[in-house]
Amino acid sequence: MKKLSLLILSSLMTSIVYANTSHLAVQLKQQYPNLNFQNLAPTETSRLYSATLGQRVVYLDEAGQHLFVGQMIRLKDQKDLTQDLINIMPSNRMDWKKLPLNDAIEIVKGNGQQQLAIFEDPNCPYCQKLEPELDKLNNVTIYVFLYPLRPQSVMPSKQVWCSESRAFAWKNLMQMKIQPKATKYCDNPIARNLALGQQLKLVGTPTLIFKDGSFKTGWMSSDEIQQHLAK
Template sequence: MLRLFLCVIALLCQAVYADVQNLTQQIHLKYPQLHLTQIANTPIQHLYSAQLDGQVVYLDESAEYLFTGAILRLKDQKNITQALSQKSSSLWSMLPLQDAIQIVKGTGQHQIAVFSDPNCPYCQQFERELSRLNNVTVYLFMYPLRTQSVKLTKQVWCSPNASYTWQKLMQQGIYPTATTHCEQPIERNLALGHRLGFDGTPTIIFANGEKNIGLLSATQIQDFWQQHGL
């Protein structure tokens, strides 16, 4: 009886592994440019999880549909997506912080990264919210999605004091006059943001790897820090 039980368990494990392996092969065959990693089973039958640029996504077994969002288990209100996110590497660790303008206020205890376009009205509003935060380190990735912002961001980076120049530009509308002839990361920032799927600004990444695309208030950011112990 015990031998039969062990055989059944072994067969089930092989079947699960075969399903994941088959799905992985299908993805690579159908969508070779889609860089999915960590494909695995979920507690939901015929539903699989994966990592796409630091974010948890879900796939059906036919490899035809991919979707994102939180999955809650009703009986205990457990956030399955959050649990999977905690097991994966943090989006924060993927950020090349040396390509960002570093702005420190107070102790700099709290950390956030922001992808921002100087000609984005919501980014300008967000700068006002950032000014209301204390004890924060902001890693500002200039991310010129608008064509007219490319030269401007390069001028900011090439200024003698990039953080001061950026804040003057965003808060007072004072444009930089520096040349664009210096080593700068703007093209790398654009490539990184596109690779991570950042299709809007401001995009905010917290130190625990969670992200938000769109405007947040200073109060919302502070509440997030408190809720997650950041």
């Protein structure tokens, strides 16, 4: 009975949110017919909604009388919620099919059905923090693009690529600080990866790219990644 009550309450709250969003959309259309608000959605802040206006993310009060422009940062983890919205805008999505997956380390977990690409620098602290979260994922194929933005990261990246087991060498380096032992030179994609990152306008590491073309720069928890993969 308790579970049924919770289910009904959850359904009711979803309906109220949807009704409020729909009502605001109608208000905006009636009052400001020349402004084309898209992707209207509730935010984590009560009575505040996000939307896109052209190429900008904007925020609106529930009465549709005030518009706010700027970055919304969640203080508890300094997460840039506005940047997340920018990354999923259709005009900003990346073309997954254009990623040269042969230039990445392939790591298969479970059935490997879902796919995720990550640009990482071995000396990036947030990349190192991300690795244990990736270990918690299941049924995903992860493509790690070695992306050494720091000069001291170039040689370890090349050594990882030239190792007998790239995935094993990468995990040892990132999680246990064990330097790769490959000494022989081999053809590697490091220069191509750096050029690709510039082409994609990557601003830092780690950058996670999902198959739908959306992306996120910075640390993510395994739960956040799994939720995004499930969309």
